[in-house]
Amino acid sequence: MQFSVTVLGSNSALPTSERNPTAQVLNVSERFFLIDCGEGTQMQMRKNHIRFTRINHVFISHLHGDHCFGLMGFISTLGLLGRTNDLHIYGHVDLEMVYRPQLNYFSKDLKFNVKFHIVNTEVSETVYEDNKIIVSSIPLKHRVPTCGYLFKEKNPELHINKSSVDYYNIPIKSIPLIKKGSDYIGEDGSLVPNHLLTKPARAARSYAFCSDTKYSEEIIPLIKDVDLLYHEATFLSDNENLAEKTHHSTARQAAQIAAKAKVKLLIIGHFSTRYKDMTLFEKEAREVFPATYLAREGATFDIPYLKD
């Protein structure tokens, strides 16, 4: 029951020799979700041993090149690998307008469909849902229409109270339904209410991805109490004016959002190329929110499965 985020790129738009543009992979019980896809994402996936075939859903925050210029290469490679499953891409309405012509030109012979799903970046809405997870959009404030994504586990199963189950002599075949909340009804019609057989489910795990955005407290209700928050931190406070002007955030501002939303852990990234010493970002953010970590290429942040 894994729930972990691997960082494939931590940098902002200008390339460096050490850092890559934004891309992350969320692993939910071996279902992989690609979040943003800057240039070189497919090479980063190779380096980090992420299997291309495991990715069926791609979420794009906005149409700036450092968040989507890796899409065509990634899709072309899926074609070369002989993929047949549909690929679903979520993003602003312009995404299909920009990429469909390229797909038609470069990838005429794909054996799978690329399905674009329009995300309204202005309001929070459910974007994707399956039996394990629900994904919703987080409207952000950037120079072009932008949204983050909130990934939240769905309905964790109730824990079985073993002594009660033994006491009431519940057959094993009835356990799965009881874990989902059903009462037990015996063959003689007798009923044992669910609350006598179970203990509360563990909390649903959650990850909020917020890039790119200027400081905005409007997102706080949407990301409240998440286990893990990624919030962009393009600048240090010495460039707070520049952050404001370019609709980006400072490390301190990211930490302030994390503190106000009472998240458990904060990852910061999207560092401006002007900075060479990334530990300064960590230092600045930790003054406000101690549980801050840097998005470094290849780093994996695991949200543990807590039984109680």
Add this chain to the structure above:
Amino acid sequence: MQFSVTVLGSNSALPTSERNPTAQVLNVSERFFLIDCGEGTQMQMRKNHIRFTRINHVFISHLHGDHCFGLMGFISTLGLLGRTNDLHIYGHVDLEMVYRPQLNYFSKDLKFNVKFHIVNTEVSETVYEDNKIIVSSIPLKHRVPTCGYLFKEKNPELHINKSSVDYYNIPIKSIPLIKKGSDYIGEDGSLVPNHLLTKPARAARSYAFCSDTKYSEEIIPLIKDVDLLYHEATFLSDNENLAEKTHHSTARQAAQIAAKAKVKLLIIGHFSTRYKDMTLFEKEAREVFPATYLAREGATFDIPYLKD
């Protein structure tokens, strides 16, 4: 008077964690020419300390993603760096059709013009010319319209015969014109013919870039005697049938072309991801053409300036 090629990517289409898709930079006396631009080229340029601002001309062999998916990222970065000089891109007529809409969407606010120049991939023609170099196309045989490029130094200057110059008492200010082939005419009208004052110029240096193509002897007259030939070698001979089918070459075939064209040095690259041990390519090619080297990321091949 440098004339050197730096390899930025040696791989074919499927990405590996070690190798990048095709891109090279030719340095002619500190004028840099970018040849193909696979995904991640701009990061490779950073790693190899190639200054983005020095590149004014980009030559694209064909519109397969592993040869052009880095273009948008590269151009966007030039914009962020504040470039104002025109950027010239040479390639098949479809290149502008595919990339102009992307430029219009992602790079509306560039302070420089991107000028596309149509290259006829069916016949060899002069593509670019300045006072130092002439670039012509090399028609290739691939699955889509494709051409290589021949870069040839223009008119190397004649060498001065110092003893003659002293003997005839030629003033220093007249030397530049004599190096270009002029006779000397004294103030009294006396004439000293050029051949008495000079020795033959060194040979013009040349580099031929040929990717992607199946084995074709039709290119031999165009690349005859070049100092340096890059010829793709996607497969080893064990997959010669696959090479034929996909319109690619084997290492042995690349070496055969090099031998028949009597080039001085051969670089092979565009290796299929199926191969892990690149030295097998070198071994196979060297059996036919000993002066073969592998296109490895970061490798620079320098064609020396020979005075005689």
